[in-house]
Amino acid sequence: MSQSIYMPIVATGFISLGGCASAQTGVSDEAVMLHDNFARLYAHQEGAESLFGKKSQLISDLREIAAECANDDWDGYGAEAINDAVVFRAEAVIRALPEALPNPEISAEPDGDISFDWTPSRTRTFTLSVNAGTRLAYAWIDGANRGNAAEAFERGTLPKRLVNELQQITSDVPAFRSS
Amino acid sequence: MSLPSGLPEVVANDEPILRFLTNRNHYNTSAVKPPAFTPNPKDGCLSVARHNAEPIDASERMAREDFNLPKAVGVARLPAKAFRKEGLDFRADDTPPRHADVIDWPWREDDPEYGKSERKLIAAALAQQAERLMFR
Secondary structure (H helix, E strand, O other): OOOOEEOOEEEOOOOEEEOOEEOOOOOOHHHHHHHHHHHHHHHHHHHHHHHOOHHHHHHHHHHHHHHHOOOOOOOOOOOOOOOHHHHHHHHHHHHHOOOOOOOOEEEEOOOOOEEEEEEEEOOEEEEEEEOOOOEEEEEEEEOOEEEEEEEEOEOOEOOHHHHHHHHHHHOOOOOOOOO | OEOOOOOEOOOOOOOEEEEEEOOOOOEOOOOEOHHHHOOOOOOOOEEEEEOOOOOHHHHHHHHHHHOOOOOOOEEEEEEHHHHHHOOOEEEEOOOOOOEEEEEOOOOOOOOHHHHHHHHHHHHHHHHHHOEEEEOO
16 A cells, blocks of 8 residues: 655744645654644634634624523514524624625524624615525515525635625615616 | 414515514614514524514514514514515414514425525625614
8 A cells, every 4th residue: 555645844923834644654753833823823813813803703703692582482472582593694694794794683583593684775775684504594675675595505606696785785886787 | 364463374575574683693783683673593484573663662562572582682573475475474373462483495306505695695685684782
């Protein structure tokens, strides 16, 4: 049986490291150090983002809502509790939102989903629901124009159509749409 | 045909309809939010009251005593025709007095998320039109 050998070389702008490891029998000390450094770098960046910026506030708001709605019937009408899987997915959506967008309002829904709502005016609304599954349900109203869709949210990337519609609704320029 | 409350069994288009607001997921400082009009998944309906909201004290009493919503803080008010315009209808049962369910929401077993998006669109449209009245 042949032994595969690879040489990982990583340039991060902070760390540059070369190593040689045997994939079959284990990893070298250099590869372990590479992995540890990379993990520390990623954790630092993630922590930096989590400490500052409006996304950190959104995640904080989300967790507050989830805590308030952690038990069934939180609305008096028999609503379902918000569970951890939904919160996890909602946090992923927050991280995937384009930076330039205004913050949404975050709410719990009676079916246990989390809703993100943008309402820049009385006649313009974009609303997005996050459940524990892989698809996002969303709808928009822009004056006389309206629509809805459900699309996959995978690998931390929001669907293009969703982002386009959301940016259209939240832009300052009135939308002119073809029917 | 009249119900025990004296209201007709069929909800008229010009009747005022109230959705009691019970928590901050239903409203913000100036408006009603779409989740206030999202139907309950257990029965597929939206519970409402057939009342004018005025005087507001009467609405508060109705919410807390008749509808058993001690945490109600206000109402979202719409005419019945706003619901019908979205393809919905009413089932008035007077249980409690003046209670009705908003029915005929779109549910799709073959594509639950798409059905949810259709309901969200309706909820958003209703929220846009609703008048928000808070209890004192």
